[in-house]
Amino acid sequence: MIDAGWYRDITDFAWSQHWLAGIATTFSEYGVFLVVPVILALLWRARVKGPAALAAAAWVPIAMAVAIAVDTVLKSVFAEVRPCRVVPGVHPLLPCDPPADYAFPSNHTVIVAAFAVALLLVNRKWGLWALVFAVLMGISRVYVGAHYPHDVLAGFVVGAGVGALGLMVREPLTKVAVRVMPVVSGRKA
Helix, strand or coil: CCCHHHHHHHHHHHHHCHHHHHHHHHHHHHHHHHHHHHHHHHHHHHCCCCHHHHHHHHHHHHHHHHHHHHHHHHHHHHCCCCHHHHCCCCCCCCCCCCCCCCCCCCHHHHHHHHHHHHHHHHCHHHHHHHHHHHHHHHHHHHHCCCCCHHHHHHHHHHHHHHHHCHHHHHHHHHHHHHHHHHHHHCCCC
């Protein structure tokens, strides 16, 4: 792999920074769940702003689900073995995943990049913070030894691409939201 040297350099550095290991592994493994309260808050706020706002907010979790599906297909097509199984002599902070759990693209990065770009379409301020979060998540996946840098870069491109599809699906989702909005707000149509 072209970036196996970078992978080794990053994991060697991570191994030498014992004070950061717990924070990095916890964030890398479970940080993706931090998006849940943001999504709930986004949907809660959107429910009173009308069908267009509700549709835009609903796209955020939908984009994440679509991104997971795309990631699953890509992983099976490329079947790239995790670097911790290929690069000799590395010491990842996390145990190496099973051989059939492929690396390309990084699913954590795909999910948070889709979240960030979809959120950016709804709320610029929240979206910019989410982009920072997505970049940190991607870096953490290499840092803990789960992915090559190119896995993360591909994950970011795939996730961001799916999130950006919100521009194309906004109108159809708004039409659906118009139909369900009375139910959501407690009003009759």
